[in-house]
Amino acid sequence: MKALVHVTLKQQVLDPQGKAIARACASLGYEAVTSVRQGKLFEVRLDAADEVAARNLANELCEKLLANTVIEDYEVVRLDP
Amino acid sequence: MKALVHVTLKQQVLDPQGKAIARACASLGYEAVTSVRQGKLFEVRLDAADEVAARNLANELCEKLLANTVIEDYEVVRLDP
Numbered sequence: 491m492k493a494l495v496h497v498t499l500k501q502q503v504l505d506p507q508g509k510a511i512a513r514a515c516a517s518l519g520y521e522a523v524t525s526v527r528q529g530k531l532f533e534v535r536l537d538a539a540d541e542v543a544a545r546n547l548a549n550e551l552c553e554k555l556l557a558n559t560v561i562e563d564y565e566v567v568r569l570d571p
Numbered sequence: 572m573k574a575l576v577h578v579t580l581k582q583q584v585l586d587p588q589g590k591a592i593a594r595a596c597a598s599l600g601y602e603a604v605t606s607v608r609q610g611k612l613f614e615v616r617l618d619a620a621d622e623v624a625a626r627n628l629a630n631e632l633c634e635k636l637l638a639n640t641v642i643e644d645y646e647v648v649r650l651d652p
Contacts (some may be wrong), residue, residue, distance in 0.1 A: 494613055511613070514636060522618045522628060531577055531610035532592070536575060537603045547603060 491538050493567040497557045498529035512566040532556055541569050574629040575649040578638045579610035585642050597624055622650050 499505050503539055505530065508527040513525040537542035552564040580586050589608040596604040615632065619625035626647055633645040 498612065498614070508613075511636070515632065518635065520617075520628070520632060523615060523632070524618060525616045527614045529612035529614070531612045532589075532651070533579070533581065533608045534604060534609070535606040536601075537605060550606070551596065554599065555592070563649060 491514060491536055491541070491546045492570045493532075493534045493536060493544060493550060493566055494570075495532040495534060495556060495564060496529060496567050497552070497562050497564045498564055499527065499533070500561055503561045532554075544569050572617055572622075572623045573651045574613075574615045574625060574647055575651075576615060576629060576633060576645060577648050578613070578633070578643050578645045580608065581642055581644055584642045584645060601634040609641060611637075625650050633639060 505527045510524070511528065512523055512526040515526065534548060536544060536547055538547055548566045548569075550565075552566070553559060558565040577631040586608045589606070592609065593604055593607040596607065615629060617625060617628055619628055629650075631644075631646045633647070634640060
């Protein structure tokens, strides 16, 4: 199965990288861009008996390895066979 | 509007960061993980008259700034008001 995971900075955490991108947009003339926040995306292929097991494993990986839960949120957004 | 953008390495491009994560999974005992690929996620807030304009602007930003289209694919996966 393939799990698609989003890891994003918590809303209250500053995102200097996103701010830099937003400034770059403005300097390229894209004044319509008001803010940018950058996160991470993981495509994890894993062996699991069913969707529930796959989701549980993906969540455990996020807790242990993929996300820093002090400053980041994670979400398993999609599971594909 | 808020556009959610995925930027991922093209399938034929090596992803050493993903490989390192997959190895870390194995060394933590998660043998079920067969491969990991890492990508980037952007939440772009922008002023646009409608969904079509927002999607066009988001695609243009990807082409010009957010993605390196030689080695990366991008997709505007969601538009929220």
